[in-house]
Amino acid sequence: MSGTQSKPIVGVSMGDINGIGPEIIIKTLSDSRIAEFCTPVVFGSNKVVNFYRKSMADINFTFNVTKDLQRLNPRQVNVMNLWENEMPIQPGEVDATGGQHAVESLRAAAEALKEGRIHCLVTAPIHKKNVQQADFPFTGHTPYLQSLFGASDVLMLMLADNMRVGVVTEHIPLSEVAGQITRERLLSKLCILRESLRKDFGIDKPRVAVLGLNPHAGDDGLTGKEEVEIIKPALAEARKNLDLMAFGPYSPDAFFAHGHYTRFDAVLAMYHDQGLIPFKSLGAGEGVNFTAGLPGIRTSPDHGTAMDIAGKNRADEASFREALFTAIDIFNKRMGYAEARINPLRKTAHRVVSRMEDERIEEA
Numbered sequence: 001m002s003g004t005q006s007k008p009i010v011g012v013s014m015g016d017i018n019g020i021g022p023e024i025i026i027k028t029l030s031d032s033r034i035a036e037f038c039t040p041v042v043f044g045s046n047k048v049v050n051f052y053r054k055s056m057a058d059i060n061f062t063f064n065v066t067k068d069l070q071r072l073n074p075r076q077v078n079v080m081n082l083w084e085n086e087m088p089i090q091p092g093e094v095d096a097t098g099g100q101h102a103v104e105s106l107r108a109a110a111e112a113l114k115e116g117r118i119h120c121l122v123t124a125p126i127h128k129k130n131v132q133q134a135d136f137p138f139t140g141h142t143p144y145l146q147s148l149f150g151a152s153d154v155l156m157l158m159l160a161d162n163m164r165v166g167v168v169t170e171h172i173p174l175s176e177v178a179g180q181i182t183r184e185r186l187l188s189k190l191c192i193l194r195e196s197l198r199k200d201f202g203i204d205k206p207r208v209a210v211l212g213l214n215p216h217a218g219d220d221g222l223t224g225k226e227e228v229e230i231i232k233p234a235l236a237e238a239r240k241n242l243d244l245m246a247f248g249p250y251s252p253d254a255f256f257a258h259g260h261y262t263r264f265d266a267v268l269a270m271y272h273d274q275g276l277i278p279f280k281s282l283g284a285g286e287g288v289n290f291t292a293g294l295p296g297i298r299t300s301p302d303h304g305t306a307m308d309i310a311g312k313n314r315a316d317e318a319s320f321r322e323a324l325f326t327a328i329d330i331f332n333k334r335m336g337y338a339e340a341r342i343n344p345l346r347k348t349a350h351r352v353v354s355r356m357e358d359e360r361i362e363e364a
Helices: 021-029 032-036 046-053 096-114 130-134 141-149 174-180 183-199 215-219 226-241 252-257 272-282 318-342 344-363
Strands: 009-013 039-044 063-066 077-081 120-123 155-160 163-167 207-211 245-250 266-269 288-292 297-301
Touching: 009 096, 009 318, 021 039, 021 046, 021 318, 032 039, 039 046, 039 096, 046 063, 046 077, 096 120, 096 130, 096 141, 120 318, 141 288, 141 297, 155 183, 155 272, 163 183, 163 272, 183 207, 183 226, 183 266, 183 288, 183 318, 207 252, 215 226, 215 245, 226 245, 245 252, 252 272, 266 272, 288 318, 297 318
Parallel strands: 009 039, 009 120, 039 077, 063 077, 120 297, 163 266, 207 245, 207 266
Antiparallel strands: 155 163, 155 288, 288 297
16 A cells, blocks of 8 residues: 555454444444544444444444455445354354454454555454454464564553553463563563654653562562562663663552653553553543554554443443544554655755744744
């Protein structure tokens, strides 16, 4: 696709067809103004869309059905029909059918992202257990996308209006976390975070806070050695060799309780709950999960399939909508970042001319 694309094509995977994914997709994309900012493509089935649309009589949702990404309607929601067979849709049920179609939708959309046929991917929630029955040997979207793109490493980065929180380890047992905290892994995550903050969020000189692993960040080795032996040396190396202002390790309880996260562009936590509990408790606005470190752009809402309310027209689409607009924002940031580096002299000249014009106006 052309590098001058101004309105991105955003692919959407349906998630578990028995969860709230289809509902939040319909509620979000029913706003006709969405087409002013992107061309949405839902990878799934018009039969699933119609099933859930009937339960939302107050929503006017129209769409274009296609089997070819070259035949999209840029002024309407597009549904890429991956299957036309009748399938049992049972809202709230965790079954093999829901997992199978969730994986089929995700794989088709992710392949389109990898091949450059869409610009961004927004994933609706999958159920981590039932997708295992569909030949999907991954604990979630993030490791699958890392494998598909052949990325050496990626970073799960949670985004809110007032904070960005990444995690060194993701969906692994707590008993295995300490063994995964190594100098190499920390430097890899910090490098990804630095590049993402610059390229995806436009922060030239990012400030990153790194949390400790043990209570009170180890208390100088009294309650754990990882801070002294691994984390502090990794931060010193990051400051020296990665051109990154990385600080810490901080004791997580005091760090969040005293609002210190507001002083940094991002926070790197050691494990899932250490980062996500304060994120979901203190994050302003609707949370978004972003996979940093991929060549393609992938976001998702910060919640799961919510089987208990599926099919009841009770799901809140706010996080999914935020994930969609975050993907568009990151696409635009990346376009500007790439253009600035292709034409650095033009950018400098533009600043000089602008400054000269400002001086003339002041003199006048």
